[in-house]
Amino acid sequence: MTASASAQTPPLPAIDFIDLKAQRRAIGPAMEEAILEVVRDGRYILGPQVGQLEQELKRFCSARHAIGCANGTDAIGLILMAMKLRPGDAVICPSFTFAATAEVVAWLGATPVFIDVDPVTYNLDPAALDTARDTAVQNGLKLRAVIAVDLFGQPADYDPIEAWCAAEGVMLIADTAQGFGSTYKGRIAGSIGDFATTSFFPAKPLGCYGDGGAVFTKHDAFVEPLRSLHIHGKGEDKYDNIRIGVNSRLDTVQAAVLLKKLEVFAAEIDARQQVAARYEAGLSDVAVTPQVLDGCVSTWAQYVIRIPAAARDGFINGLKSKGVPTAIYYPKPLHQQTAYRRFPVAGNGLPVSDRIAHEVVALPMHAYLDEATQAYIIDVARDALKAAGPKPAV
Ligand SMILES: *Cc1c(COP(=O)(O)O)cnc(C)c1O
Numbered sequence: 001m002t003a004s005a006s007a008q009t010p011p012l013p014a015i016d017f018i019d020l021k022a023q024r025r026a027i028g029p030a031m032e033e034a035i036l037e038v039v040r041d042g043r044y045i046l047g048p049q050v051g052q053l054e055q056e057l058k059r060f061c062s063a064r065h066a067i068g069c070a071n072g073t074d075a076i077g078l079i080l081m082a083m084k085l086r087p088g089d090a091v092i093c094p095s096f097t098f099a100a101t102a103e104v105v106a107w108l109g110a111t112p113v114f115i116d117v118d119p120v121t122y123n124l125d126p127a128a129l130d131t132a133r134d135t136a137v138q139n140g141l142k143l144r145a146v147i148a149v150d151l152f153g154q155p156a157d158y159d160p161i162e163a164w165c166a167a168e169g170v171m172l173i174a175d176t177a178q179g180f181g182s183t184y185k186g187r188i189a190g191s192i193g194d195f196a197t198t199s200f201f202p203a204k205p206l207g208c209y210g211d212g213g214a215v216f217t218k219h220d221a222f223v224e225p226l227r228s229l230h231i232h233g234k235g236e237d238k239y240d241n242i243r244i245g246v247n248s249r250l251d252t253v254q255a256a257v258l259l260k261k262l263e264v265f266a267a268e269i270d271a272r273q274q275v276a277a278r279y280e281a282g283l284s285d286v287a288v289t290p291q292v293l294d295g296c297v298s299t300w301a302q303y304v305i306r307i308p309a310a311a312r313d314g315f316i317n318g319l320k321s322k323g324v325p326t327a328i329y330y331p332k333p334l335h336q337q338t339a340y341r342r343f344p345v346a347g348n349g350l351p352v353s354d355r356i357a358h359e360v361v362a363l364p365m366h367a368y369l370d371e372a373t374q375a376y377i378i379d380v381a382r383d384a385l386k387a388a389g390p391k392p393a394v
Helices: 003-007 020-027 029-041 048-061 072-082 100-107 126-138 158-168 220-229 252-283 309-321 351-356 371-388
Strands: 065-069 089-094 111-115 142-149 171-175 195-199 213-217 303-306 360-363
Touching (some): 048 065, 048 213, 072 100, 072 213, 089 100, 100 111, 100 142, 111 126, 126 142, 158 171, 213 220, 252 303, 309 360
Parallel strands (some): 089 111, 089 142
Antiparallel strands (some): 195 213
């Protein structure tokens, strides 16, 4: 290289938002071997790894039943199908979440009723459940279920939500796509609720190398319908069709990948606690940092801070110019989305969801984020926040 080239500014550090390559290196050749085994064995659809994974998932999260399926969206959809959700039925869902949570309700012609979230945890606000039920009733709908989301990895506040669902006689579905592996007062996600679902999308805390998902339930009576629905409504076999189902199987290759990843998952969740603690120490005086409820452990699917809305674009560009990737989860709450605007919102609107959507920014977060890289991210973030003004109110 010429002298002038070496005098140029050093290249930006290559920082991944979620570093899946580091995870692959940590797991080593065992992963490739597991994939090759499926390729050589040839049982690509419902091979033995799928059943093994269901057993391991059950053990991991103390669930009574686990059923693999094609993705985390189908996982919720299969439950609603098994519940025979139909037009005229309502399901309460948070508005500040990924679209899949409410999408499946609309698939079946039923109505999602959007509820606001708590400003500290960003999870469904239990205090708003009565109002959401009243909104459903005023719209002539029959409330059938509540879908609570473990947003960014933190479990929803299940004690009051469970008590409310039991008193109302409606089902509780825990969408733990982001929070699989989290714990709520000593109980682990997957075992909480009438049903729980997860997603194995690659970027989730427990992700595979493609799409995948799982349903968990404590109800024995729902196992046969769920297993049937995910294979074309099968009876004795897939050529005996006793109900209208879908094709939503978990792939054998993905099950093999997940069996390997599950071996390191608990250690990864521990490592994520350290990353979160370093961000908290480095940023809590200049930004609203995430707070986890007492007695809970988050999987830190995302590390989301809040900064003044007017400063967000500048902050994101400032980080980008220093090689630090960010993401916004979620820029627009569901009740403001074109496809969902026609559905009812609980009470007079969802002010928390509306406000925080403009303030949230997610920073790089994964189990292999080393201390030096993270110190650099924190420095760059602090620098970019200097011009931002005081942090938003909680
Ligand atoms: C990712 C996600 C889903 C959907 O999972 P897919 O596997 O992508 O279908 C559902 N709910 C939440 C909260 C998610 O984050």
